[in-house]
Amino acid sequence: MHELPLTEEIVRLAGNEAKEQKGRVKTIELVLGTDSGFVGESVQMYFDVISQGTLCEGARLVVVPVQPQLQCESCGRYFRRKPFSFACPGCGGNGVPTDIGREFYIKSLELELPD
Amino acid sequence: MHLAKKETELHIKACNDHLAHHVEEFLAEKHVYGVNVMGAPGVGKTTVLENIIRNLSCVTYVVEGDIESDIDTRRLQQQNIRAVQINTFGACHLDAPLMHEAMHKMEFPEPGLLFIENVGNLVCPAEFSIGEKMKMLIVSVTDGSDKPYKYPLAFEKAGVILLNKIDLLPHVEFDEKFFMDGVRHLNKKAPVFKVCGRTGEGFKEVAEFLCAAKQSV
Numbered sequence: 001m002h003e004l005p006l007t008e009e010i011v012r013l014a015g016n017e018a019k020e021q022k023g024r025v026k027t028i029e030l031v032l033g034t035d036s037g038f039v040g041e042s043v044q045m046y047f048d049v050i051s052q053g054t055l056c057e058g059a060r061l062v063v064v065p066v067q068p069q070l071q072c073e074s075c076g077r078y079f080r081r082k083p084f085s086f087a088c089p090g091c092g093g094n095g096v097p098t099d100i101g102r103e104f105y106i107k108s109l110e111l112e113l114p115d
Numbered sequence: 116m117h118l119a120k121k122e123t124e125l126h127i128k129a130c131n132d133h134l135a136h137h138v139e140e141f142l143a144e145k146h147v148y149g150v151n152v153m154g155a156p157g158v159g160k161t162t163v164l165e166n167i168i169r170n171l172s173c174v175t176y177v178v179e180g181d182i183e184s185d186i187d188t189r190r191l192q193q194q195n196i197r198a199v200q201i202n203t204f205g206a207c208h209l210d211a212p213l214m215h216e217a218m219h220k221m222e223f224p225e226p227g228l229l230f231i232e233n234v235g236n237l238v239c240p241a242e243f244s245i246g247e248k249m250k251m252l253i254v255s256v257t258d259g260s261d262k263p264y265k266y267p268l269a270f271e272k273a274g275v276i277l278l279n280k281i282d283l284l285p286h287v288e289f290d291e292k293f294f295m296d297g298v299r300h301l302n303k304k305a306p307v308f309k310v311c312g313r314t315g316e317g318f319k320e321v322a323e324f325l326c327a328a329k330q331s332v
């Protein structure tokens with residue numbers, strides 16, 4: 001249920017764009033970091049229900065996943081952490097969290113517009 | 116009809132963050148310092164709040180977030196603590212729209228500290244800003260020392276961390292070094308206070324820390 005209000009927001013934001021241009025939404029490209037706390041399959045499930053009767057009905061939701069990365073404090077390398085470890089695979093330094101993998105935004109919309 | 120692609124970068128949580136900013140500004144006007152209290156169910160969040168409030172000399176307010184029931188709110192009100200309840204009815208965390216609504220139900224006649232007890236959960240409360248100045252994370256020795264590794268965001272975002280139920284340390288296998296290594300990889304700044312909700316140990320220091328944080332604003 002965690003994704004429900006945010007999927008409503010996706011439908012609202014995309015719908016507003018379509019409304020402004022008097023069109024309909026055909027495709028939503030959603031960038032979703034796997035550390036964002038939101039699950040693509042769940043967003044899709046809600047989307048299919050919530051979009052009914054809106055300008056997003058029937059639109060294709062394309063989820064672009066982004067894997068999280070830490071950055072090594074010592075050598076600057078970006079890397080994916082192993083379970084129970086924050087160590088850099090290159091130099092063994094300490095990996096600190098970055099915003100890579102926390103994305104949650106609509107990157108692009110494909111709209112069907114009147115000629 | 117024709118198809119047109121539009122690059123947008125529309126952030127899904129922008130609306131939440133906008134309302135959170137409103138709440139933050141409102142509290143700042145009232146000189147109230149908001150603390151978002153996060154922790155798993157049963158970690159002792161309400162007991163911790165009772166202990167902190169007992170050690171604070173400033174005025175305190177509490178917003179209780181629960182999926183259902185007002186048990187904690189009534190418990191605090193019986194101790195003359197100003198508390199209001201938010202029920203999320205299924206949602207696993209408080210968000211800014213809920214907090215915004217709760218602000219309309221509350222009065223802040225005096226400057227002070229507002230504790231917002233989030234829904235018991237170590238995952239999504241860390242993901243949503245609700246207008247707080249600081250996030251306070253409560254974990255307990257019975258949860259296990261692996262929690263920073265399993266729930267990194269909550270530890271990363273915390274401004275202060277309380278390790279509760281330390282009276283049970285002799286009875287559980289809690290690897291404090293492993294725990295602290297995980298905490299410090301994620302968060303170098305947040306102080307970690309060892310506390311015991313049952314005996315009241317350690318809360319004087321927590322209250323002093325929060326008072327100092329409030330004064331620094």
